[in-house]
Amino acid sequence: xxxxGELERAVMDVLxxxxxxxxxxxxxxxxxxxxxxTTTVLTVLGRLERKGLVSRTRDSRAHRYQAAGTREDHIATxxxxxxxxxxxxxxxxxxxxxGMPPEEQAALRDLLR
Numbered sequence: 444x445x446x447x448g449e450l451e452r453a454v455m456d457v458l459x460x461x462x463x464x465x466x467x468x469x470x471x472x473x474x475x476x477x478x479x480x481t482t483t484v485l486t487v488l489g490r491l492e493r494k495g496l497v498s499r500t501r502d503s504r505a506h507r508y509q510a511a512g513t514r515e516d517h518i519a520t521x522x523x524x525x526x527x528x529x530x531x532x533x534x535x536x537x538x539x540x541x542g543m544p545p546e547e548q549a550a551l552r553d554l555l556r
Contacts, residue, residue, distance in 0.1 A: 464507035
């Protein structure tokens with residue numbers, strides 16, 4: 444799974460934070476400071492749907508969009524994909540873990556127990 448572009452991340456942030464499915468207009472309103480056209484929001488939502496990150500349902504005349512998984516699901520998939528692309532997974536994990544603050548290393552040790 445490829446990473447997200449900056450606008451795709453912003454749209455996903457809106458969907459992940461939403462307590463219910465959103466219309467394109469809801470997303471556009473949440474990103475009002477960007478002054479996006481509705482067609483731009485719909486294009487991004489369509490791209491995210493094709494990537495499997497967003498699901499769409501019909502609600503009267505409008506469609507409602509919601510994240511297909513949690514932010515944590517998405518990040519975990521990105522991490523797995525990055526490891527799958529590494530010729531030496533161990534070296535990647537050592538560098539990743541070595542860059543973690545001690546409290547995060549301790550939390551990880553606790554999770555692995």
